[in-house]
Amino acid sequence: MPSDRAAGVSVLTLVRGRDAHLRNLMLGLAGQTMLPLELVIAWMQPEPALDLPDAGCPVRHLHVPGEPMPLAAARNRAAAAARGERLIFLDVDCIPGPGLVAAYAGAEGEGLLLGEVLYLPEGAIGPHLDCAALDRVGRVHPAKPSIPASGLRREPEAKELWGLSFALPARAYAKIGGMDEGYVGYGGEETDFAVRLAASGVPTDWIAGARAYHQHHPVHVPPLPHFDSILRNAARFHARHGTWCMEYWLGQFRDAGLIGWDADAPAIRRLRAPSPAEIADARRPGTCLFS
Numbered sequence: 001m002p003s004d005r006a007a008g009v010s011v012l013t014l015v016r017g018r019d020a021h022l023r024n025l026m027l028g029l030a031g032q033t034m035l036p037l038e039l040v041i042a043w044m045q046p047e048p049a050l051d052l053p054d055a056g057c058p059v060r061h062l063h064v065p066g067e068p069m070p071l072a073a074a075r076n077r078a079a080a081a082a083r084g085e086r087l088i089f090l091d092v093d094c095i096p097g098p099g100l101v102a103a104y105a106g107a108e109g110e111g112l113l114l115g116e117v118l119y120l121p122e123g124a125i126g127p128h129l130d131c132a133a134l135d136r137v138g139r140v141h142p143a144k145p146s147i148p149a150s151g152l153r154r155e156p157e158a159k160e161l162w163g164l165s166f167a168l169p170a171r172a173y174a175k176i177g178g179m180d181e182g183y184v185g186y187g188g189e190e191t192d193f194a195v196r197l198a199a200s201g202v203p204t205d206w207i208a209g210a211r212a213y214h215q216h217h218p219v220h221v222p223p224l225p226h227f228d229s230i231l232r233n234a235a236r237f238h239a240r241h242g243t244w245c246m247e248y249w250l251g252q253f254r255d256a257g258l259i260g261w262d263a264d265a266p267a268i269r270r271l272r273a274p275s276p277a278e279i280a281d282a283r284r285p286g287t288c289l290f291s
Helices: 019-030 071-081 100-106 131-137 170-175 189-199 224-241 247-255 276-282
Strands: 004-015 034-043 059-063 086-090 094-096 112-114 117-119 152-154 165-169 204-207 212-214
Touching (some): 019 034, 019 094, 034 071, 165 170, 189 224, 224 247, 224 276
Parallel strands (some): 004 034
Antiparallel strands (some): 152 204
């Protein structure tokens, strides 16, 4: 049973069509060694899911309409509604390990905190949540650095922020105006946020002990279902910062003959849209963990 409550910490998540994953997230919260003040759920769908489990803390629900997915707006609404002094953003695909809230809550300093995420294979979640079993089958994303054995480790590259699991003071989020809602649909808003946050003087740190488990869902390589929003949001980022984000995906689009682009290009040259057949072919089998 949880031994304490992190009275100054709110957990925030966004949901569209991931009801089963949300239930597992909530079960993970109920098993924390330190419970949060609350869970704030921003629903990017008309109605909340029914029959949700006990998360071990009060749960508040917000509705954030919009097409395509209003990710930046949903995060901003959740942050504005949160009562905690520290915000933990946890992707709905992630199950928090039992020490996640305590690790984020106990960290010293006022920085942006990045936690470890292990990716789970298809079928890894059994009828009962067993984090020891998830530790055995979970895999670290090959593009991510190792997590410190204890405490914090400074990350000089703010672009390392990945929105699956991170935390920061609520006042730091508000100071820069939250996420830019000009990023619509998938991609770019988190990187833009991290770069602006760093420019405001907020450091980025990797933190030990805040492990989460990414529940499997089908992925596309390249992420062709998000082709238009990735191009649009990458161009917005470049216009603001003079550098590119999502370079890996842009490179995949280039190699597929969809765009003309390189890291030094002043703009993306759109050649053609992916065909329905190409989008279908880009869907990976269930053994693929990473996009």
